[in-house]
Amino acid sequence: MPPQTITDEMYSEITTPKASFTYDQANKEAERTIKPNMILYTSVLVALLQPFQSGWSTSQTNLTQYSDTDQCNARPVVEGTCLMFPGHSKLEWTFAVNAWIFGGMIGSLFCGRFSDLWGRKKLLFVNCGFIIVGAVIQAAVSNIWAFAAGRVVSGIASGVATGTLGSYINELSPPHLRNILGLGLQISVTMGIVLPAIAFFFANTSSGWRYLAGFPVVVAALFLLLAPSMCLESPAWLLMKNRREEAKQVIARLYGEENVYIALGWLESSSKSNQAEQGELNNEPEAKESILSPRYRMQLAGAILLSCAQQLSGINAVFYYSSKIFGDAGISDSRIGTLIIDFINIFPGFGAGALAIRFGNRNMILWGIASMCVMAICMTIAFLVDVSALSIVFTALYVIAFGATLGPLVWVVTADLFPDSVRASGSSICIGINWLCNLIVGVAYPYLSDALDDYSYVPFVVLLVIFYLLALKLVPETSGKSMHTKSKDFRAATKIVDVPEVPTPAAGNVVVKNHFLGINATDINITAGAYTGALPPPFGCGLEAAGIVSAIGEGVTNVKVGDAVAYQKFGAFAEYFEVPSANLIKTPELSAAVLTMTVGGISASVALEQIGEMKTNETVFVSAAAGGTGQYVVQLAKLAGNHVIGTCSSDAKVEHLKALGCDRVINYTKEDVDTVLKKEYPQGVDLVFETVGGDMFKAVTSNLAVHARVIVFGYISGYHGDKSAEPMLVSQLNPTLLMKSASVRGFLLGNHAKHIPTHIARLLQLMAEGKLNPGVDSTEFRGLESVPEAIDYMYERKNIGKLIIKLE
Incomplete structure (x- = not known):
């Protein structure tokens, strides 16, 4: 079954070879x-x-x-009675x-x-x-x-x-x-x-x-x-x-x-x-x-x-x-x-x-x-x-x-x-x-x-x-379901499918042979219907990959066959994938490290500058700071001359964040976030990069500084069964925002596409100069079949840095 690629209106069918990881209903x-x-x-x-x-x-x-x-x-x-065998x-x-x-x-x-x-x-x-x-x-x-x-x-x-x-x-x-x-x-x-x-x-x-x-x-x-x-x-x-x-x-x-x-x-x-x-x-x-x-x-x-x-x-x-x-x-x-x-x-x-x-x-x-x-x-x-x-x-x-x-x-x-x-x-x-x-x-x-x-x-x-x-x-509900259905359980909601050989890519497109796949919280959001619930499945899963260009469509001039590239596009969990050439990031060499940038690095950079309006000498709070995106937020905030607070769930992550320069690391399994902020930061925090939701969101919004900005990047606690499913009442949040002249701002990278090229160039330069550490989790995952295992690993809060799947 051919995998699918996304348009503004619906998923339209494209053909790619070998195998693809597909969300199936x-x-x-x-x-x-x-x-x-x-x-x-x-x-x-x-x-x-x-x-x-x-x-x-x-x-x-x-x-x-x-x-x-x-x-x-x-x-x-x-x-006339007892008629059978009287x-x-x-x-x-x-x-x-x-x-x-x-x-x-x-x-x-x-x-x-x-x-x-x-x-x-x-x-x-x-x-x-x-x-x-x-x-x-x-x-x-x-x-x-x-x-x-x-x-x-x-x-x-x-x-x-x-x-x-x-x-x-x-x-x-x-x-x-x-x-x-x-x-x-x-x-x-x-x-x-x-x-x-x-x-x-x-x-x-x-x-x-x-x-x-x-x-x-x-x-x-x-x-x-x-x-x-x-x-x-x-x-x-x-x-x-x-x-x-x-x-x-x-x-x-x-x-x-x-x-x-x-x-x-x-x-x-x-x-x-x-x-x-x-x-x-x-x-x-x-x-x-x-x-x-x-x-x-x-x-x-x-x-x-x-x-x-x-x-x-x-x-x-x-x-x-x-x-x-x-x-x-x-x-x-x-x-x-x-x-x-x-x-x-x-x-x-x-x-x-x-x-x-x-x-x-x-x-x-x-x-x-x-x-x-x-x-x-x-x-x-x-x-x-x-x-x-x-x-x-x-x-x-x-x-x-x-x-x-x-x-x-x-x-x-x-x-x-x-x-x-x-x-x-x-x-x-x-x-x-x-x-x-x-x-x-x-x-x-x-x-x-x-x-x-x-x-x-x-x-x-x-x-x-x-x-x-x-x-x-x-007894579960089975009406209208196949064995693989929309679910927060990525493993249950997806399958690997074989697909026909790839044709010549369409004009303006290239085919990339993927070598590395990046794992993101977005992957579970998709299978849970949080981002794409109105779009008709089946469709390809995954958001980012890196590989080698294997075929070029008419009119493509920015890359050639054999170039190392990375890209961000729905459906990337595939051995081969057809991608518009405009989506490609041409890299000096093929490496897993580049995938730390395509979603996490770019999102962190654009969000901090365009949505957070980050300045110097501010107090910046980063939840899930040891993750693929959080580690970039920590480093970029430090490069801008700020005091950075990061949260994580293990002692190993504490050491990782300290090595990145994080000023105060809170292991929330041992310390209460609200208590730490009230005691050590009585003036509040100026900028928040929030990806967890639930009690974490409530704690940090209770400790905002005047003119604070809260960037909402995700709500991963909802997939752990935490309290993020319980809404924070407007009557709780409004007084804080009012009294502090603070604001809560949502961020989705796709709404800021025009800023992406500038930030890519900046991140590549900082990486080349050694000023950014593109942290990759040391756990090895190989092949498409390991994708559910990697996502389970991420949602068990085990990863330190970016999770990468190696295909080759």
Whole structure:
């Protein structure tokens, strides 16, 4: 995916070679530009035939006449009653019903391994064999234990389908459609649930149940007929197997040739970066990260919670035993109540996508759990007062709450929580646990109902309260996000992408082969959206670099190929970068030291002169004085004949600042800034260069001299979780500014471009004369992959001087 360069209005695409560090919110790009082809929708629609079988198996035995305990215990069994395997016991029936769930656990736990081995599409073909065999056994057998065996086989098919489809749809879909298309899984299941409820009105005979048991054969046959021409393999799986050319062909069919690189951007965002972190990018393509890795601990915990909540909410007690529930509630024909509930269950799923987009997946899940809890309480009250209409109404509302929230969104969120490299195994584990919880409900509810009678839903109320409290802690928002999203966490918000070979640079531009990259606080501001939040990502990260000119566009006269240059421009974190020649600083030689000047040195020089109006014999206060910019402020203020106070966070930085000539260094981890200023500088400070914010800003503005000037250059404490997020009230600041005739002045270098050439020349001269020490942090960082590590290092307040990445 080509990186992007900035204009006044938007980010426009340029092409650079090899690799670039890119801020990624690829779903936004996809939403603007990609219109999927019909093959995407047919792939999803045909695949959704398989979870239909799961819904069918859920409710195919939910008819009172199949298993009424009193009728089946009667001897002899009255003809026309206990229609399935007359005379079976309650234990035998419970086993037969729940044998399907046991099979589902097996299928879901093992499908991840085979999905990664064979591919999503091939596994779905194999799964049709399980659907057919399970259906044939159930339809043909003459005893309940053989029927249970068929249910196990069908359960395996259901487990594979539900365990694979979430990943398959997620990997086929562009990020902005994942919520909508992912809901198809639950809608397919609900359609499968409702059709047997309709069939019960004419399949309530001694042989009618056999047609219901055998119907999934038709479903499997339809898939086998349609899938070869209407379904594609997952491009994410092909990339995971290093079959990149095949993946590009599939992507072209899904989204068009013109969108291949955009789609590769989001598809490769996790698989490639994960491999790179393990040193496996070009070695063993089959090697994979473990879902049990500590880095996925919170995601796995959240996904397991959702899997448990979906089933232990008690929803399947309704679908398995609604005929008993409504019979106990006094409804003469339980088929009517069952059909109403199953029919109502279909529709919430269609609106769930729009609601999730509007309110977010997390909020919808929380609202769903809370609503189901309230409805379960109301159901209990309706059972107690013995009003059958209320029983149906509150059960229907309970099902609606589930159908709009936990039902469809659990599958979507579970798939979203994991990157491609562990999604199949993560989904497999979670869906296996989902089936286990399903089994617990299926086996326990008949006995729970007998023991608690009208209070049978009270245990679910208690569990729903617990799930709500845990979800507040463990479930993140995933709606509309890819795995790499806008964040204060630079590592989470970015990725390295491969891009095509560079063309001849445009007129007035050059291509620079970067050798050094500079790290700045601005880099985290960008990923947090503080500076560019209104601009559409993806875009290149980084602000400054130094390297050698490798190509020149028409009309460029100020440099030639082979010249050493430095520059400042958004998107600089790249191996090669196209830059307007006007942005270049030509340097006598290529060195890391020059990068101390391109942002830090120039900003310090221009800000002190143009904004701070720095004079001689003033007291100058510099926060974060040991950083890349702060060290220049200290030195330039001293060269102007001023008394300089600097703050820092360690003893090593104290010594560094003293070596630069700083008159008073305050280690704020050991001394209180406000106390020091009040005691040692009772007249206040004349000029402030402030980059920290929060308590630092409050302390220094409480100690201003008459006519003081405060330059606001940044607010890095906001990214440490400090109190800078708490605004300083105007009522606190105004009296100081008024009484001291002081001013607070913001500074952004881009607003002072006309002054930059003069200050560059001045700084180069001072460096050549040895009057400026361009301090570079001694920690070595190499390669684009080390950029997040360097930024973490800076935000842990460890750097002394400028942080530099070496590419060559």
